[in-house]
Amino acid sequence: MNRKEKRAAKENQSTRQLMGIAGITDYSLVTGHGRLVFFIIKPTNISVLSDISVAARIYALMNVLKGIAEIEMLCLNSRENFEDNKSFLRRRIEAEQNPVIRKLLQQDLANLDRMQVQMATARxxxxxxxxxxxxxxxxxPYLSRIEKSLKDQGFTARRADEADIKRLLGVYYEQNVTTEKYEDYDGERWVILGE
Known part of the structure; x- marks a missing residue:
């Protein structure tokens, strides 16, 4: 294929194909490099724990990691990212001549900062x-043993289902944390079957 044909073929690929995803099952994300099963770990606020408790949590995680050879880890910000909005407001503040409008823009910027601080622990x-x-x-059975191992080490964990996997992809690729239900196809919620 020449360059033009490759570009045309790429433009006709679905979003899943572009991301290298073959499909989503009830418990995994199917890719060309194997199926990925996600276990969601509820975070612990270690800032309120003693040094001994933090060391115990690290030791527990080490026990989980050494017991599973093919483990990978991921941390996501499951919150809105306001950096683009804040940059826009800073540029508007610098360019604005009207002091009343400038003050309103500064209040908006302060509000975004407050919201971001409140959601900083949403990981x-x-x-x-x-x-x-x-x-x-x-x-x-293998996945159940892993989940049991996580719980035995004191972690609050659960295996992600299909809806969780779609949400994780939305957060990872788009920073979209506001959508409640992800559709398989654009506009799927508006299709009425049987009419």
Whole structure:
């Protein structure tokens, strides 16, 4: 294929194809490099823990990590990112001649700062297991053992389902944390079947 044909082929790819995703199952994200299973770990506020408690949490995580060879980790900001909005407001403040409007813009900027501080702890920690050639009959017991291991070490964890995986992709690729339900196809919620 020449360059023009490659560009045309790329433009006709779906979003999933561009991201390298073959599909989403009830419990995994299917890619060309294996199926990815996500375990969502509820974060612990370590700023209020003693040094001994923090060391115990680190030791517990180390026990989980050494027990699972194919583990990967991911941390997402599951909150809005206001940096572009704040940059826009700073430029507007510098350019604005009217002092009343400038004061309103400064109040907007301060409000965004306050909102960002309030949501600073909205993080999601994920443990990812990459399944390659495992038999389907072995997968669910294996994943249950991992989930039990996490809980035995004191972590509040659960395996992500299909809706969680879609939300994680929305947060990771788009920083979209406001959508409640992700559609498989654009406009899917407006289609009425049987009419």
């Amino acid at each position: 999601e920690f994920l443990i990812i297991i990459r399944l390659r050639d495992e038999k389907e009959s072995d997968v669910l």
